[in-house]
């Protein structure tokens with residue numbers, strides 16, 4: 566449905582009182598809305614990837630709408646137990662953040678603490694220990710900051726001709742080729758992470774300041790530990806933010822992630838979120854066998870007692886949604902007018 570029409574419908578549903586009736590209904594009480602957030606902007610990341618990043622004031626506005634709407638925010642594990650036992654309170658929601666970036670520590674947690682809402686962070690762990698910007702995102706961001714310029718030939722990075730950086734397609738093509746070049750050369754993870762500063766130097770981007778501000782970096786172990794002691798729930802998102810189709814590699818991703826989280830938080834992690842929202846039916850038995858008790862996607866929807874525990878939908882909240890649309894989702898009327906989210910992804914280097 567066209568966006569203006571969809572917004573008009575949301576307004577109509579609220580104006581005629583139908584949204585309020587749905588929100589208070591027995592139907593809504595038997596359902597759980599799981600919200601999904603990604604990054605909260607440190608500097609200007611929402612200008613670069615508005616579907617991934619949200620400014621801190623917008624997150625505060627969303628949380629205020631949650632409070633004003635009378636929603637009950639439950640910890641994820643409790644919410645799922647009560648969803649399947651039919652004992653949810655009315656207007657239940659759970660709040661999740663994907664990836665566990667430093668921006669969560671710096672920008673999101675202060676808002677979380679202010680409102681006192683329980684939240685779950687699906688924490689990927691490779692870059693937690695490496696303490697460098699996430700490679701493919703860093704390269705993309707650096708080129709975006711230099712949009713319109715021309716990248717000189719750089720045989721050491723895989724291209725022998727000048728590269729235009731005017732369009733997103735041109736910039737993403739450079740990033741893809743750079744990553745493919747690193748794979749072809751069989752570079753180690755450490756060598757791959759050096760490609761971003763080399764790219765930055767080519768376009769005169771201040772990489773040192775970018776790294777110092779910890780843009781596109783994950784939380785470090787001590788930060789995860791600190792927030793865990795303050796009540797933030799850390800759960801599984803794979804070690805390297807990827808889901809190999811090979812069963813043994815898939816299980817290794819889960820196990821590495823779980824072991825590292827257990828070491829850092831001293832809590833067992835049993836809830837999972839598919840990286841980039843990508844899932845296949847084949848993954849489900851592997852997840853069960855690894856003792857995972859729930860898995861969330863990025864499919865828009867509201868969970869009911871009939872929802873598969875390994876295919877739980879979420880509302881991916883972005884700046885593209887108006888406050889009215891967000892309220893519609895909280896009431897339970899949002900799915901009537903939903904559209905599919907854009908794909909969201911980052912990759913850690915293969916080792």
Ligand SMILES: [Zn+2]
Nearest residue numbers: 663664840841
């Ligand atoms: Zn993710």
